[in-house]
Amino acid sequence: METSPEQPVPVRQVVGMIAGWVDRLGAIWVEGQVIGLNRPAGSGTDFIRLRDKLAEVSVDLTAPRAVVDALPSPLVNGAQIVAYAKPTVYPGRGSLSLQVREIRLVGEGELLARLERRRQLLAAEGLFALELKRPLPFLPRQVGLVTAQASAAEKDVLENARRRWPGVAFAVEYAAMQGPNSAAQVIDALRKLDADPTVDVIVIARGGGSVEDLLPFSDEGLVRAVHAATTPVVSAIGHEPDTPLLDLVADLRASTPTDAARRVVPDVAEEAQRVLQTRERMRRWMHQRIAQEQHQLDALRSRPSLADPRSGLAGRVEEVMALRARSRRVLGHVLDRAEDDLVHQVARVRALSPLATLRRGYAVLSDGEGRLFSSVEDVTAGQRVTIRVADGRISAAVEGVEPIPLPTVGSPEDDTAEEDEESDD
Numbered sequence: 001m002e003t004s005p006e007q008p009v010p011v012r013q014v015v016g017m018i019a020g021w022v023d024r025l026g027a028i029w030v031e032g033q034v035i036g037l038n039r040p041a042g043s044g045t046d047f048i049r050l051r052d053k054l055a056e057v058s059v060d061l062t063a064p065r066a067v068v069d070a071l072p073s074p075l076v077n078g079a080q081i082v083a084y085a086k087p088t089v090y091p092g093r094g095s096l097s098l099q100v101r102e103i104r105l106v107g108e109g110e111l112l113a114r115l116e117r118r119r120q121l122l123a124a125e126g127l128f129a130l131e132l133k134r135p136l137p138f139l140p141r142q143v144g145l146v147t148a149q150a151s152a153a154e155k156d157v158l159e160n161a162r163r164r165w166p167g168v169a170f171a172v173e174y175a176a177m178q179g180p181n182s183a184a185q186v187i188d189a190l191r192k193l194d195a196d197p198t199v200d201v202i203v204i205a206r207g208g209g210s211v212e213d214l215l216p217f218s219d220e221g222l223v224r225a226v227h228a229a230t231t232p233v234v235s236a237i238g239h240e241p242d243t244p245l246l247d248l249v250a251d252l253r254a255s256t257p258t259d260a261a262r263r264v265v266p267d268v269a270e271e272a273q274r275v276l277q278t279r280e281r282m283r284r285w286m287h288q289r290i291a292q293e294q295h296q297l298d299a300l301r302s303r304p305s306l307a308d309p310r311s312g313l314a315g316r317v318e319e320v321m322a323l324r325a326r327s328r329r330v331l332g333h334v335l336d337r338a339e340d341d342l343v344h345q346v347a348r349v350r351a352l353s354p355l356a357t358l359r360r361g362y363a364v365l366s367d368g369e370g371r372l373f374s375s376v377e378d379v380t381a382g383q384r385v386t387i388r389v390a391d392g393r394i395s396a397a398v399e400g401v402e403p404i405p406l407p408t409v410g411s412p413e414d415d416t417a418e419e420d421e422e423s424d425d
Contacts, residue, residue, distance in 0.1 A: 012091070019089035027086040027101060032059075034079045039065070048075075048100070050083070061085060063100035071105060073113035074120075080106050112211065115218050119245055122220070127227045128248040134232045136252060136264060140200035142169045143264055144193035144231070146186055149174040153205040153236070153257040160261035168265050171199055177206040182216035187225045194229045201264050202229070204246065205236040205257040217244035226250060236260035358390040376401045 003009050035058065036049035046068045048061040061083060068075055075081070085098035105113050122128065143161065147154045154172070161168050173189035176182040186204065193199050206217070216222065217237050226233050226249045235250035236257045247253040254260035300306060350356055358364070365373045366386050373379050379398050387394040 011094070015089065015091050015094045018094075019091055022087050022089045022096070025087050027084055029082055029084050030059075030098065031080070031082045031106070034075060034077055034081060037075060037077055039068075050081070050098075053080075060095070060097040061100050062097050063103065067100060067103055071103060071113070073105065073117045075103070075105075076112055076116045079112050082106055115245070118218065118220060119248065122223060122245065122249075127223060132227075134251045136232050136234070137200045139165070139266060140168075140264065142171050142196075142198045142200060144196070144199040144202035145170055145172045145205065146175055146189040146193065146202065147172070147205045147257075148177040151177065151207070153177075153207050156257040157203060157205050157236070157261045160258050161265050164262065164267045165265040166268065171196060178209065178213045178216060183219035183222045186216065187222055190222075190225055190229060190233070194231045199231055201232045201234060203234045203236055203254075203257075203260050203264060204250075205260055206238065207257070208239040214238055214244050217246040219245075222246060223249045234260050234264060355390060358388070364388040376403050 030050065032050035032052055034048060035051045036047075038047040040047075044065050046063050046065050048063060049058050050061055051058040063083070082104050083098065083100045084102040085100045087096065088099050089096050126132075145154065145157055147157070158170060158172075161170070171193060173193055175185035175189045177186075190202060190204070193202050204217075206214075214237060217235075223245050226235075226246065232251040234252045234254055235244075235246045236254040236259065237244050237246055239256060252263060254263050304311060354364075364387070365379075366388065367373070368384060368386065373385070379385065379401055381398055381400055383398045385396055385398060387396055
């Protein structure tokens, strides 16, 4: 096809021509590492980005979900796969992709898939739950370290920890950090340190390596041993991108052994600076509080009642004197009325007393046994009697008895008797 500036080819036509050329290609087997996996909900197609192992080249794959689900283990990022796919150009976007017909896990990819399936099973048991994570002690009495003897990881942890806190003590247990016996030796070292009551935190440290080198730290037995440990465990395996299962079950994940040393002990210089800052804040607070209290005290002392406490007593003295005079007058009136009442009551009592009657000339006649006589019929001639007068008793003998008739009410004799009584009064 001939083209020129006057007769250009539209984009759609160019894309269609390229799509036709690519469509003539047959299906091929392609190998690469999965660096992106998108499984849209409700869609039957998965989108995969596959990268070359040696070059920074990647290609997009579209795969039926049934093909991805048919794999023996879930497809995850980092998995190494080979895919049987046919190149295709999408005219709408002008992008090249490979339509997948079959996927196989190979090498490291299959290993990662097994590790992912193990991670999911252990997570379902709750071994990686966040609420099980224990806090590290601020300043451990002794730090337990599990690492390879004379390794760079051991040097990094010891030197960096002692640089931060020179007095830190370590209990080091050596174990193989790779190979078929590594997991068993690490478990034994972990249990030995966990049984030591002086060890407050345990660090498992190793440098970086391949997936195969770090495989012992995804061992299910080691994961369960860390889960069962009573001492907090810090995982410092590999570098930042490495994520063995030990990182998930440990109480704290350190990106590197150097980072683990920074996490388990504080920096003495930083802590000393914090102490100084805290003391300075406390000193300022105390000065402010004292100044505030002194201001309140000065304000109280400046009040008239406290500046001259006697100033308010002069007026009160006059009030007290007036109240005292008033109380004396009231008490005098009360006593005078009480005295008058007492005199009246004494007079009434005396008026009602039998002795007062005797003093008016009356007498009381009784026999020797004290029986009173109220009628002449009770007395016989010659009988010894006692006469009670106002100032004593008189003993006498009855020479005779003369009855006197009692006057009737309203008779002249009755009036005479009443007059006699009134004259006696």
